[in-house]
Amino acid sequence: MSETYGIPRPSLRRLPIYYRHLIEMAERQVPYVSSKDLGQNAGVPASQVRKDLSYLHEYGRPGVGYDTKALAGYLEEFLGLANDKEAILVGVGNLGRALTLYPGFAQYGLQIIALFDIDPAKIGQTVGDREVLPMFKLVDLARRLKVQMGIITVPPHAAQEVASAMVSGGIKVIWNFAPCKLTVPAEVLVKSEDLAAELAALSHHIMRRSQVLAPATE
Ligand code: ATP
Numbered sequence: 001m002s003e004t005y006g007i008p009r010p011s012l013r014r015l016p017i018y019y020r021h022l023i024e025m026a027e028r029q030v031p032y033v034s035s036k037d038l039g040q041n042a043g044v045p046a047s048q049v050r051k052d053l054s055y056l057h058e059y060g061r062p063g064v065g066y067d068t069k070a071l072a073g074y075l076e077e078f079l080g081l082a083n084d085k086e087a088i089l090v091g092v093g094n095l096g097r098a099l100t101l102y103p104g105f106a107q108y109g110l111q112i113i114a115l116f117d118i119d120p121a122k123i124g125q126t127v128g129d130r131e132v133l134p135m136f137k138l139v140d141l142a143r144r145l146k147v148q149m150g151i152i153t154v155p156p157h158a159a160q161e162v163a164s165a166m167v168s169g170g171i172k173v174i175w176n177f178a179p180c181k182l183t184v185p186a187e188v189l190v191k192s193e194d195l196a197a198e199l200a201a202l203s204h205h206i207m208r209r210s211q212v213l214a215p216a217t218e
Contacts, residue, residue, distance in 0.1 A: 014048075015056075016081075016108075017041065018071075019081070021037075021041040022068055026069050032066060032067060033068050033071070034066075035050050053066070056074065084109050085110050086111050087150065088166075089112050089150075090117070090150065090151070090166075091153035093154075096153035096154075099112070100112050112151065113147070116133050117134075117135070135165065138165050140169075142170060146170070147169065147170075147171055148173060149174070149175060150173070152175070152178050155178065159178035160180070163176070163183075164184075172189065175191050176190055176191065176192040179196050179197065
């Protein structure tokens with residue numbers, strides 16, 4: 001199974017789900033959370049939660065559970081959520097705009113500090129309180145501000161060119177929303193979200209369900 005920092009990837013992916021639940025519980029002043037409760041929320045059995053958290057050397061107390069605030073704090077540190085991460089976003093279309101205006105990223109320490117687009121009609125406009133900048137400013141700005149993350153929301157045919165500009169700007173992590181494969185140096189991490197592929201999977205599921213539920217025709 002593939003691992004990141006010694007933790008199986010499925011376990012790593014569940015940690016932010018546990019974290020979100022712990023924050024909610026902390027807000028409701030719940031002092032302890034059981035592995036069963038964390039598991040129900042993440043859709044896995046309690047034994048899996050205990051296994052996931054044991055990779056971090058975090059063990060709950062039998063009959064009491066995990067200290068809500070302590071575990072939330074530990075996960076925050078482990079996942080680097082408390083560190084501010086500055087990102088730039090390229091492609092201020094519908095998706096780019098929605099991500100820019102999404103307030104939930106702040107909870108994970110992500111701040112989109114600059115927007116770029118190639119369309120002269122968009123350059124100079126503001127989204128939230130950020131002005132859309134022309135592409136020729138990207139490399140210099142990313143280098144100067146030591147931007148850690150680049151978010152790509154351009155059409156697929158333009159994504160490689162944008163990724164290459166981000167790499168030239170010293171960006172080491174790319175969050176790619178364009179449905180295409182990017183070629184980047186080995187030290188650059190690319191995480192791609194293919195919304196169309198996810199939708200295709202859902203469409204297929206809906207079709208299969210409606211076939212199963214459809215009344216038989218004579
Ligand atoms: P809109 O209709 O507002 O353009 P959209 O979501 O339909 O929105 P897309 O065609 O997906 O637009 O493009 C997303 C954005 O990416 C657009 O704002 C477009 O100008 C921008 N874009 C396209 N090519 C590039 C490029 N090479 N570099 C930077 N931005 C680009």
